[in-house]
Amino acid sequence: MCPDSDREMPIRRAHGGDVRQRGFPDRASVDEAIAWVDRHTPGLSFEEVRVEQARGRIPKTPWSAPADLPATDCACVDGYAVRSAETIGAGNYNPLRFRVQEHDGPLLPGSVALVASGEALPQGADAVLPFEAVQAHLDALDVSSPVAPGTGIARKAEQVRAGSTLLESAQPLRPQDLGLLASLGLKSLQVVRRPRVQLAIAGPKPGRGSASGDADGPMLAALVARDGGIVDTLCADISGRDALARAIAGSRADLVLVAGRTATGMDDESPLALAAAGEVAIHGIALRPGGSAGMGRVGATPAFLLPGDPLACLCAYDLFPGRMIRGLSGRDPGLPYPVGEFELRRKIVSAVGLVDWYRVRLVGGGVEPLGGVESGGLASAVRADGFVLVPASLEGYPPGKRVTVHLYREAH
Amino acid sequence: MCPDSDREMPIRRAHGGDVRQRGFPDRASVDEAIAWVDRHTPGLSFEEVRVEQARGRIPKTPWSAPADLPATDCACVDGYAVRSAETIGAGNYNPLRFRVQEHDGPLLPGSVALVASGEALPQGADAVLPFEAVQAHLDALDVSSPVAPGTGIARKAEQVRAGSTLLESAQPLRPQDLGLLASLGLKSLQVVRRPRVQLAIAGPKPGRGSASGDADGPMLAALVARDGGIVDTLCADISGRDALARAIAGSRADLVLVAGRTATGMDDESPLALAAAGEVAIHGIALRPGGSAGMGRVGATPAFLLPGDPLACLCAYDLFPGRMIRGLSGRDPGLPYPVGEFELRRKIVSAVGLVDWYRVRLVGGGVEPLGGVESGGLASAVRADGFVLVPASLEGYPPGKRVTVHLYREAH
Numbered sequence: 001m002c003p004d005s006d007r008e009m010p011i012r013r014a015h016g017g018d019v020r021q022r023g024f025p026d027r028a029s030v031d032e033a034i035a036w037v038d039r040h041t042p043g044l045s046f047e048e049v050r051v052e053q054a055r056g057r058i059p060k061t062p063w064s065a066p067a068d069l070p071a072t073d074c075a076c077v078d079g080y081a082v083r084s085a086e087t088i089g090a091g092n093y094n095p096l097r098f099r100v101q102e103h104d105g106p107l108l109p110g111s112v113a114l115v116a117s118g119e120a121l122p123q124g125a126d127a128v129l130p131f132e133a134v135q136a137h138l139d140a141l142d143v144s145s146p147v148a149p150g151t152g153i154a155r156k157a158e159q160v161r162a163g164s165t166l167l168e169s170a171q172p173l174r175p176q177d178l179g180l181l182a183s184l185g186l187k188s189l190q191v192v193r194r195p196r197v198q199l200a201i202a203g204p205k206p207g208r209g210s211a212s213g214d215a216d217g218p219m220l221a222a223l224v225a226r227d228g229g230i231v232d233t234l235c236a237d238i239s240g241r242d243a244l245a246r247a248i249a250g251s252r253a254d255l256v257l258v259a260g261r262t263a264t265g266m267d268d269e270s271p272l273a274l275a276a277a278g279e280v281a282i283h284g285i286a287l288r289p290g291g292s293a294g295m296g297r298v299g300a301t302p303a304f305l306l307p308g309d310p311l312a313c314l315c316a317y318d319l320f321p322g323r324m325i326r327g328l329s330g331r332d333p334g335l336p337y338p339v340g341e342f343e344l345r346r347k348i349v350s351a352v353g354l355v356d357w358y359r360v361r362l363v364g365g366g367v368e369p370l371g372g373v374e375s376g377g378l379a380s381a382v383r384a385d386g387f388v389l390v391p392a393s394l395e396g397y398p399p400g401k402r403v404t405v406h407l408y409r410e411a412h
Numbered sequence: 413m414c415p416d417s418d419r420e421m422p423i424r425r426a427h428g429g430d431v432r433q434r435g436f437p438d439r440a441s442v443d444e445a446i447a448w449v450d451r452h453t454p455g456l457s458f459e460e461v462r463v464e465q466a467r468g469r470i471p472k473t474p475w476s477a478p479a480d481l482p483a484t485d486c487a488c489v490d491g492y493a494v495r496s497a498e499t500i501g502a503g504n505y506n507p508l509r510f511r512v513q514e515h516d517g518p519l520l521p522g523s524v525a526l527v528a529s530g531e532a533l534p535q536g537a538d539a540v541l542p543f544e545a546v547q548a549h550l551d552a553l554d555v556s557s558p559v560a561p562g563t564g565i566a567r568k569a570e571q572v573r574a575g576s577t578l579l580e581s582a583q584p585l586r587p588q589d590l591g592l593l594a595s596l597g598l599k600s601l602q603v604v605r606r607p608r609v610q611l612a613i614a615g616p617k618p619g620r621g622s623a624s625g626d627a628d629g630p631m632l633a634a635l636v637a638r639d640g641g642i643v644d645t646l647c648a649d650i651s652g653r654d655a656l657a658r659a660i661a662g663s664r665a666d667l668v669l670v671a672g673r674t675a676t677g678m679d680d681e682s683p684l685a686l687a688a689a690g691e692v693a694i695h696g697i698a699l700r701p702g703g704s705a706g707m708g709r710v711g712a713t714p715a716f717l718l719p720g721d722p723l724a725c726l727c728a729y730d731l732f733p734g735r736m737i738r739g740l741s742g743r744d745p746g747l748p749y750p751v752g753e754f755e756l757r758r759k760i761v762s763a764v765g766l767v768d769w770y771r772v773r774l775v776g777g778g779v780e781p782l783g784g785v786e787s788g789g790l791a792s793a794v795r796a797d798g799f800v801l802v803p804a805s806l807e808g809y810p811p812g813k814r815v816t817v818h819l820y821r822e823a824h
Contacts, residue, residue, distance in 0.1 A: 021490075021526075021543055021548070022543055022548075023542060023543035023544035024544070051630050052629070052630040052633055052634075055634040055637060055638070069789070069791065070789075076721075076786075077675075078433075078675050078676040078677040078680070079676070114433075114678075116677040116678075116679070117675060117677065117720075117721065118616075118720075118721075130435060130676070131433055131434055131435035131676050132435030132436070136433065136434075154789070158787075158788075158789070159788060159789035159790070159791035159792070160791050166791075166794065167794075171821060174634070174794075174820060174821075175631045175632075175634035175635040175638060175726070176631060176722075176726055176790055176793040176794050176820075177794055178630045178631055178634050179627040179628065179630060179631030179722045179725075179726070179790050180627070180722075180790045180791055180794045181630075182626045182627045182629070182630045182631070183626065183627040183722060183790060185626075204530075214594045214595065214597075215591040215592070215594045215595040216591065217464070217594070218463050218464040218590045218591060218593075218594045219587045219588060219590055219591030219594070220587075221464055222464075222467040222586070222587035222590050223587040225467060226467070226587060263489075263490050263529060264490040264491070264542070264543050265490040265528040265529065266526075266528075267528070268490070308529075308530075309488075309529065309530075310588075310591045310592075310595060313591075314587070314588055314591070374488075375570075376570075376571060377481065377482075377566065377570070377571035378571070378588055378591050378592045378595060379481065379571035379572050379578075379592055380571070381588040382578065382579075382586075382588050382589055382592045408586060408588075409583060
């Protein structure tokens with residue numbers, strides 16, 4: 001629900017200190033913030049979707065097959081159903097002649113019957129000869145090589161046995177999974193419900209262009225979609241503490257993201273709005289960039305404060321609310337990027353006590369940082385091939401060190 | 413357009429031999445079929461989409477920035493704008509006092525002015541002191557350490573220079589790309605138009621369950637979506653040559669997929685329907701499974717024949733029409749799976765002249781085939797971790813051989 005700017009919102013309680021024009025007196029560690037996220041991630045819920053709508057959704061697992069596939073023994077090629085024992089002795093210089101009978105009764109001695117791939121076999125048949133393997137005449141055919149029993153036949157339950165477990169792990173459904181489910185006669189299945197996310201974008205600060213506010217909306221909507229969530233409501237350009245508090249308090253979503261106005265300027269009122277609508281658990285995290293992020297709750301609904309600066313917003317999103325959204329959508333809650341080990345070509349300087357998020361570029365098999373930890377803006381995350389997170393316990397990495405890189409694109 | 417079963421369709425010409433109840437007299441090689449696909453893939457076309465709709469789309473490249481970012485020098489932290497030279501000599505035992513002035517004029521000597529992150533600096537200022545770095549009093553503040561020029565400041569065009577190239581390669585747009593485009597004031601951009609694909613699913617053969625036909629529709633729709641296409645029309649369960657020919661001829665899509673009835677049974681009339689509506693260029697490919705696939709054209713529109721058996725359908729889709737759809741949507745036309753090198757734990761037997769598509773499972777750092785090349789049905793592609801393509805020139809691979817595996821899932 002978007003806020004109604006005419007209605008007054010009573011401030012219920014104001015947790016969290018006011019950092020405006022003072023700065024952060026202390027900060028939560030990234031580990032503490034992640035622990036808060038994990039503690040407050042709600043349990044999964046499920047919904048029924050049609051098979052043809054289920055690509056990429058996470059199925060409820062383990063999932064057991066409702067039927068055998070194939071349901072009966074059947075041909076798996078087009079051709080002639082035969083008793084294999086009757087082909088023994090056939091050869092190029094000794095073709096054996098068979099009579100072609102109708103398919104609707106048991107196979108008579110010395111006879112074959114036309115079958116199509118997928119069709120049940122006539123009683124007595126135990127192999128299928130493809131057309132390429134025979135010489136056809138009117139009502140008869142010659143077989144020039146013996147065929148082994150079972151050739152050209154799919155056995156009942158050969159692919160799937162009723163009650164056996166398919167879809168063991170909670171992975172996004174692939175095209176072949178949907179095909180198999182449909183083969184088994186399934187029309188719909190239970191999948192993890194997508195979390196609904198409300199985005200509230202705080203308006204630009206006075207005297208400042210609206211660029212970062214404009215950037216955060218499309219970027220966060222794409223991040224939420226990538227992580228399996230649905231943007232339930234996007235409220236852009238909300239001005240003032242009361243309007244923000246109403247936007248936060250009025251949400252029916254599974255979680256709320258407030259972007260912008262989280263730092264130390266006089267008009268950075270998002271933390272105060274969250275305190276008014278609910279409670280602030282953490283504001284200020286030992287992270288660069290993204291240190292003005294925070295989190296709390298409105299009733300039972302988790303709410304996150306994300307910096308307005310787009311680069312800081314991206315970093316804080318990926319580590320905190322993104323983690324919750326991925327978990328709620330049934331995915332691995334960890335960072336959603338493939339990782340690789342690369343040799344660092346230039347040193348990275350960090351500060352003990354802070355997690356530093358360096359954008360890096362691949363250079364001849366190694367990586368090098370793209371400028372300082374807080375420089376380059378969102379353009380640095382566009383130009384980067386990936387990033388390195390320097391743990392709070394380290395002062396950085398020397399050149400030549402092998403480091404773990406989270407890659408923005410996969411190297412196919 | 414779905415076929416109107418009441419209307420008669422004249423058979424215009426019938427290229428390609430009739431293989432029904434005869435078998436394939438010869439087959440095109442996989443390389444020949446791929447060369448046909450590449451020769452008949454139309455050029456890219458583009459469309460304008462809104463930035464917030466552009467996630468995953470392929471931008472028209474190279475794309476040049478329309479403006480500088482930031483547009484002017486500005487603060488990148490909240491705090492006090494200062495002349496850095498005036499802080500020289502400041503220390504814990506020698507705090508320097510500054511007067512706090514309004515922001516609306518040039519900075520006076522001995523003065524600082526409040527600025528918010530993103531705001532332009534007052535004339536004369538060359539650094540910003542964050543609130544944590546100062547001791548504030550009424551209308552004045554004390555600075556206890558010198559600040560270097562440029563601290564807390566983002567320079568005009570520091571992130572992006574107008575006219576410089578962003579988005580160099582044709583990769584799907586990521587959340588940060590959309591954020592940066594929006595930061596630059598962009599509302600929409602040119603992206604590769606998604607190819608429209610008509611699916612025509614031939615009805616089940618008489619006497620045979622409809623399982624495979626039911627499987628191919630949802631599976632192909634998901635494959636087309638995965639590869640960047642849009643299913644324009646799905647015509648399911650089309651019976652008879654004339655109805656199929658009408659479905660093929662009436663398409664307004666960029667390409668047509670006909671699934672089912674491509675093999676050697678009497679009712680395998682899809683190739684004849686394509687011949688009636690247009691022309692068959694290839695029918696029968698030296699590939700297992702998937703050997704009854706084919707391709708041709710209706711006017712200028714490429715049309716593909718895919719086997720009804722879901723496993724064969726998947727294999728033939730990925731190699732031939734999937735290649736065209738990926739190319740038309742601006743992606744790499746190659747197989748869309750990450751690859752890895754693995755040691756083979758059991759031998760793979762192939763036939764010279766045929767490309768064999770073996771499903772394999774990861775076993776303790778190596779891979780082993782999941783049964784025979786044509787056995788296991790679609791369930792084998794669901795259980796597999798990936799697949800190995802054995803080239804036509806080889807008789808297979810011995811155990812211990814390192815082989816290239818296309819992985820169905822990424823190993824994060």
